[in-house]
Amino acid sequence: MSFNNLDMLYRQVIMDHYKNPRNRGAIEDGVTVNLNNPTCGDTLRLQLQIEDDIVKDAKFEGEGCSISIASASMMTQIIKGKTVEEALQLANIFSEMVQGKEYDADTFDLDDIEALSGVSKFPARIKCATLAWKALEKGVDEDA
Amino acid sequence: MLNASIREQFPILNQEINGHPLVYLDSAASSQKPLAVIEAIEDYYRRNHSNVHRGVHTLGTQATDAYEGARERVRSFIHATVPEEIIFTRGTTTAINLVASSYGDANVNEGDEIVLTPMEHHANLIPWQQLAKRRGATLRFVELTPDGRVTLDAVESVLSDRTKIVAMSHVSNVLGTINPIADVARLAHEVGAVMVVDAAQSAPHRKLDVQALDCDFLAFSGHKMLGPTGIGVLYGKKQLLKNMEPVEFGGEMIDYVDLYESTWKDLPYRFEAGTPIIAGAVGLAAAIDFLEEIGLENVEAHERELASYAIEQMKTIEGIEIYGPEDRVGLVTFNLKDVHAHDLATVLDMQGIAVRAGHHCAQPLMRLLKQSSTARASFYVYNTKEEVDRFIEGLRQTKEYFNYEF
Numbered sequence: 001m002s003f004n005n006l007d008m009l010y011r012q013v014i015m016d017h018y019k020n021p022r023n024r025g026a027i028e029d030g031v032t033v034n035l036n037n038p039t040c041g042d043t044l045r046l047q048l049q050i051e052d053d054i055v056k057d058a059k060f061e062g063e064g065c066s067i068s069i070a071s072a073s074m075m076t077q078i079i080k081g082k083t084v085e086e087a088l089q090l091a092n093i094f095s096e097m098v099q100g101k102e103y104d105a106d107t108f109d110l111d112d113i114e115a116l117s118g119v120s121k122f123p124a125r126i127k128c129a130t131l132a133w134k135a136l137e138k139g140v141d142e143d144a
Numbered sequence: 145m146l147n148a149s150i151r152e153q154f155p156i157l158n159q160e161i162n163g164h165p166l167v168y169l170d171s172a173a174s175s176q177k178p179l180a181v182i183e184a185i186e187d188y189y190r191r192n193h194s195n196v197h198r199g200v201h202t203l204g205t206q207a208t209d210a211y212e213g214a215r216e217r218v219r220s221f222i223h224a225t226v227p228e229e230i231i232f233t234r235g236t237t238t239a240i241n242l243v244a245s246s247y248g249d250a251n252v253n254e255g256d257e258i259v260l261t262p263m264e265h266h267a268n269l270i271p272w273q274q275l276a277k278r279r280g281a282t283l284r285f286v287e288l289t290p291d292g293r294v295t296l297d298a299v300e301s302v303l304s305d306r307t308k309i310v311a312m313s314h315v316s317n318v319l320g321t322i323n324p325i326a327d328v329a330r331l332a333h334e335v336g337a338v339m340v341v342d343a344a345q346s347a348p349h350r351k352l353d354v355q356a357l358d359c360d361f362l363a364f365s366g367h368k369m370l371g372p373t374g375i376g377v378l379y380g381k382k383q384l385l386k387n388m389e390p391v392e393f394g395g396e397m398i399d400y401v402d403l404y405e406s407t408w409k410d411l412p413y414r415f416e417a418g419t420p421i422i423a424g425a426v427g428l429a430a431a432i433d434f435l436e437e438i439g440l441e442n443v444e445a446h447e448r449e450l451a452s453y454a455i456e457q458m459k460t461i462e463g464i465e466i467y468g469p470e471d472r473v474g475l476v477t478f479n480l481k482d483v484h485a486h487d488l489a490t491v492l493d494m495q496g497i498a499v500r501a502g503h504h505c506a507q508p509l510m511r512l513l514k515q516s517s518t519a520r521a522s523f524y525v526y527n528t529k530e531e532v533d534r535f536i537e538g539l540r541q542t543k544e545y546f547n548y549e550f
């Protein structure tokens with residue numbers, strides 16, 4: 001059986017982030033956001049350490065499918081060292097990308113996260129990919 | 145096995161999904177509809193529709209006859225004593241909420257207890273949580289056996305003279321467990337409590353007899369039993385319904401209206417405020433006809449056979465874990481080791497196979513199983529052995545995909 005679309009979804013990078021998530025763990029004193037995906041039971045705890053408007057550290061814990069875990073892992077990697085505003089810009093770009101819309105691929109080096117663009121072919125899974133980014137938006141909002 | 149020609153009655157099944165013939169294994173979430181049901185609704189709108197219980201004109205009478213005919217059809221389906229005991233609702237959820245708000249608020253007081261199980265669907269949990277909060281009552285949970293069954297000993301140990309309500313699913317939507325409702329109802333009555341049954345997963349699959357069960361309230365949804373969405377049933381013993389206050393007010397449910405005071409119609413109308421779900425009731429009656437034509441015993445036997453065949457095959461796939469007891473109705477909840485249920489469902493979907501993945505609206509039970517998410521395949525009258533074979537092959541392909549691709 002051929003699984004072309006699936007291969008787009010489950011690219012090697014994604015499975016690598018799923019099996020070896022980066023930045024898994026806790027931060028002593030950061031902003032904490034707990035988010036659930038109520039349709040499937042995925043849970044995510046994102047912790048952010050924001051200093052002088054810069055994301056100094058980001059860590060997560062959670063239970064979820066390959067897409068939601070890989071997305072959280074990739075996100076914590078890419079937002080570290082970015083300003084809060086840049087992180088939010090990235091959240092927008094990511095959201096447009098996974099919805100299959102035109103997205104800005106030039107402002108930032110998107111790195112691994114572009115591997116998740118295949119999600120746009122699987123509407124039922126977009127929520128899995130955006131969970132971590134929703135948590136980021138919420139966390140930044142709470143920090144403000 | 146049922147005759148495979150039954151399948152031809154379901155037009156939606158005759159299509160390809162992602163390039164493969166559809167294998168629909170998610171009937172426990174919502175079943176598909178036979179032509180007889182689709183046509184009954186169409187015919188109603190083409191020839192008989194009007195508002196009910198109002199007009200003097202002929203169409204008004206035809207619509208009223210269709211609606212009340214459906215009520216009688218439901219009465220005989222669940223063997224209730226009189227049609228006044230049948231209240232049409234939007235579904236199981238609305239029906240249980242009605243009992244909690246009306247009977248519950250009037251009869252549950254501070255210090256009283258409501259007995260549930262940890263396997264309840266959120267629809268049979270949260271209305272009771274809210275009632276307990278409003279009234280200062282306490283929820284008590286029956287402890288399940290490790291394989292997910294309810295025993296009478298476990299029920300007895302949480303019952304007391306403080307128990308006012310026992311609410312339990314007839315069949316679990318996750319484990320497929322069949323609960324001993326008649327015995328639990330007897331125990332509930334011994335301590336003076338009423339028995340509320342969530343029959344959402346039993347009404348579609350087995351013969352129901354509310355008098356034999358001796359339950360006080362029973363709720364189910366049309367859409368899980370070949371009927372349309374938006375229609376469901378609350379059965380209540382007349383003796384109890386008679387003394388209950390409505391929870392919604394407006395047209396259709398009133399007797400005499402004055403500017404400051406009004407009085408209510410008799411049963412069952414006082415619980416059906418506003419223009420009712422007429423076409424839904426007509427569709428549900430057609431669904432009941434369809435099921436009874438096949439025979440509920442045959443429906444149940446067919447699904448059990450498919451489920452045992454599936455389980456037997458699944459056991460040959462290493463890494464599949466199956467949840468729930470041996471004796472079960474036609475559904476299998478499972479996980480494939482190291483593959484999240486969501487990922488599994490996506491890969492099956494790419495092969496045209498629809499299964500459910502997630503917490504199945506039973507988060508506390510998921511925690512008990514120590515799973516954040518599981519996959520579920522559920523079978524109904526239109527499923528075949530060949531489809532089970534496709535499902536098994538799909539599982540093998542999925543396993544291989546996640547093992548070797550990366």
Ligand SMILES: Cc1ncc(COP(=O)(O)O)c(C=O)c1O
Pocket residue numbers: 172173234235236237238265267268313315316317342344345365505
């Ligand atoms: C056991 C059980 N109870 C209640 C419900 C709720 O039914 P509805 O959503 O039709 O109100 C369901 C359906 O998912 C169910 O499986």
